[in-house]
Amino acid sequence: AQSVTQPDIHITVSEGASLELRCNYSYGATPYLFWYVQSPGQGLQLLLKYFSGDTLVQGIKGFEAEFKRSQSSFNLRKPSVHWSDAAEYFCAVADRDDKIIFGKGTRLHILP
Amino acid sequence: DAGITQSPRHKVTETGTPVTLRCHQTENHRYMYWYRQDPGHGLRLIHYSYGVKDTDKGEVSDGYSVSRSKTEDFLLTLESATSSQTSVYFCAISGTGSGNTIYFGEGSWLTVV
Numbered sequence: 001a002q003s004v005t006q007p008d009i010h011i012t013v014s015e016g017a018s019l020e021l022r023c024n025y026s027y028g029a030t031p032y033l034f035w036y037v038q039s040p041g042q043g044l045q046l047l048l049k050y051f052s053g054d055t056l057v058q059g060i061k062g063f064e065a066e067f068k069r070s071q072s073s074f075n076l077r078k079p080s081v082h083w084s085d086a087a088e089y090f091c092a093v094a095d096r097d098d099k100i101i102f103g104k105g106t107r108l109h110i111l112p
Numbered sequence: 113d114a115g116i117t118q119s120p121r122h123k124v125t126e127t128g129t130p131v132t133l134r135c136h137q138t139e140n141h142r143y144m145y146w147y148r149q150d151p152g153h154g155l156r157l158i159h160y161s162y163g164v165k166d167t168d169k170g171e172v173s174d175g176y177s178v179s180r181s182k183t184e185d186f187l188l189t190l191e192s193a194t195s196s197q198t199s200v201y202f203c204a205i206s207g208t209g210s211g212n213t214i215y216f217g218e219g220s221w222l223t224v225v
Contacts, residue, residue, distance in 0.1 A: 006154075034213070043202060043216040044155075090154060099170065100145065100206075100214055104154035 002027040002093050006103035014111045015083050021076040021106050023065075023091030032094040033074040035065055038105075039087045047089075050074060061085070086110045115139050116217040118203050124223045131190040133220050135203030137183075143206040144186040145170075145214065146178060148199040155202065161186055193224045 003026045013019055025031055032051050036044040048059025055067040065076045074091060088107045094100040115138030125131050135144060145160040147170075157170030159178040167178050175197060179187045190197055203217040 009152075036216075043218045046213050046215075049213060092155075099157060099160065100204075101157065101171070102147075102155040104152065 002031065002095050002099070002101055004091050004093050004101055004103035006089075006091055006106050008106045009104070010107050010109065012109040012111060013081055016080050019076075019078045019081045019085070019108070021089050021091075021108070023074045023076065023103060024072050025074060025091075025093045026072065027093055027095060029095075030069075033065075033067060034092040034094070034100075035059065035063070035074075035076050036090045036092060036102075037061075037087050038090065044090065047076070081108075081110055083110045083112065116203060116205055116215060118201075118217040118220045120220060121218065122221045124225060125193050127194060127224055128192050131193050131222065131224075133188040133201055133203075133222070135186045135188070135205075135217060137186075137205045139205060139207075139215075140183060141205040141207050142183075143214075144180065145204040145206070146176075146186065146188045147202045147204065148172065148197075149202060149219075150199050158188065158201075190222075193222075195224050198222060198224045 005024045034049045035047040038044045047063050048057050050057050050067045058064050063078050088105045090105045091103040117136045119134045146158040147155045149155050156172045158176050161167045161180045177189045201220045204214045206214040
């Protein structure tokens with residue numbers, strides 16, 4: 001069965017600094033991979049997704065993620081964070097049986 | 113925004129009572145999911161459906177049942193609510209399953225006292 005690990009429960013960065021959120025997955029075949037963001041009291045919004053092809057994918061709000069098969073990773077990056085990026089971020093993996101499994105999330109805090 | 117409506121949005125109920133949460137979609141999507149979200153656990157899949165009357169269990173299905181008699185509606189039932197089922201429940205939909213984006217409803221806050 002597939003699984004997703006987000007090693008960092010909390011991350012704090014200064015506004016304007018770069019950001020990298022880690023995600024590792026376990027799945028036998030090429031997975032479908034997603035990053036979602038959740039603001040307090042809200043549902044989840046898709047940031048970006050990887051299905052195949054170019055391993056560097058661009059998403060909304062200036063986010064990007066890189067799929068590295070050799071490391072079973074799909075890390076999320078942003079060159080310069082804004083205070084509005086403070087939220088919880090979830091990595092997810094989907095298999096061919098239509099189950100979509102989420103990591104436990106990383107809460108991002110932004111220092112002014 | 114995807115047309116997903118969850119009801120009720122907030123509910124307080126007593127231990128041992130049955131509770132049904134409803135998810136209604138207007139997108140005619142084939143796949144529907146129920147997740148629960150708890151601090152430290154992220155989102156965990158309870159049940160999902162890949163068509164009318166076609167459902168399957170997720171990671172944490174014990175104590176929950178689901179039904180899908182129409183494409184647009186996916187019901188989650190707690191037969192006898194327990195305090196451990198206090199959580200935020202999210203419904204999600206997807207057009208063609210794992211190869212496509214899933215869209216989430218706004219959540220249903222359930223408190224079992």
